[in-house]
Amino acid sequence: MLQALGLACLKGDRLLFRDLDLSLDRGGILRVAGANGCGKSSLLRMLCGLSAPEAGSILWRGKSIRKQRDVYHDQLLYIGHAPALNERLSPRENLRFACASAGDAASPADIALALERLGLTTQAGLPLRVLSQGQRKRTSLARLLLAPQRTLWILDEPFSALDARAVEMLSRHIESHCDAGGMVILTTHQEGAFTRPVQCLDMGERG
Numbered sequence: 001m002l003q004a005l006g007l008a009c010l011k012g013d014r015l016l017f018r019d020l021d022l023s024l025d026r027g028g029i030l031r032v033a034g035a036n037g038c039g040k041s042s043l044l045r046m047l048c049g050l051s052a053p054e055a056g057s058i059l060w061r062g063k064s065i066r067k068q069r070d071v072y073h074d075q076l077l078y079i080g081h082a083p084a085l086n087e088r089l090s091p092r093e094n095l096r097f098a099c100a101s102a103g104d105a106a107s108p109a110d111i112a113l114a115l116e117r118l119g120l121t122t123q124a125g126l127p128l129r130v131l132s133q134g135q136r137k138r139t140s141l142a143r144l145l146l147a148p149q150r151t152l153w154i155l156d157e158p159f160s161a162l163d164a165r166a167v168e169m170l171s172r173h174i175e176s177h178c179d180a181g182g183m184v185i186l187t188t189h190q191e192g193a194f195t196r197p198v199q200c201l202d203m204g205e206r207g
């Protein structure tokens, strides 16, 4: 369903990677691994259509993502490494804002439930700036519980700053999304806690 063919990424005068192919079908999890700076986040941003490849193409259901931006973005949920959250707003307000701007219908009860499942009930109304790094990360990941209809999740370092229990919970949640026909691409320096085979794209020291 998602295919990348012959991708190349140039940053300044540095070629981070080239001839990169990947493909992922419904139900699949793809882990992108590799050293710091090898281009994992750059690849993810490309797969989201946020930056253009120097060479190669990205296809969604056989058609270039550039030719079906709206269709593709309706199916996509991207959570970047640095959470796109407002420090002055609470987790509850941040999620309300994120869902509204993405066009995802989420009621106050849905948001409260997502925050409860992420263990953030006590912090739901506090300004984000007083929360710990792990609690901020959980806030951004709560989006996953509020956009199940988006088939493709692209997650940059979703496990960073999470404790073991949260890593376990997130791994289960990713697997249930895949069981329901979703697909997930993630970067991580740790294995996660998956109970199924995960495809791995090792970018090594490319570039």
Ligand SMILES: Nc1ncnc2c1ncn2[C@@H]1O[C@H](COP(=O)(O)OP(=O)(O)OP(=O)(O)O)[C@@H](O)[C@H]1O
Pocket (backbone or CB within 6 Å): 011, 012, 013, 014, 016, 034, 035, 036, 037, 038, 039, 040, 041, 042, 043
């Ligand atoms: N203008 C530029 N000129 C040269 N190199 C650049 C330029 N902009 C970015 N880079 C390099 O591009 C790479 C971007 O890496 P990226 O964030 O995609 O890596 P990553 O694999 O996700 O790393 P990490 O594991 O540390 O998160 C870095 O090595 C960075 O130094």
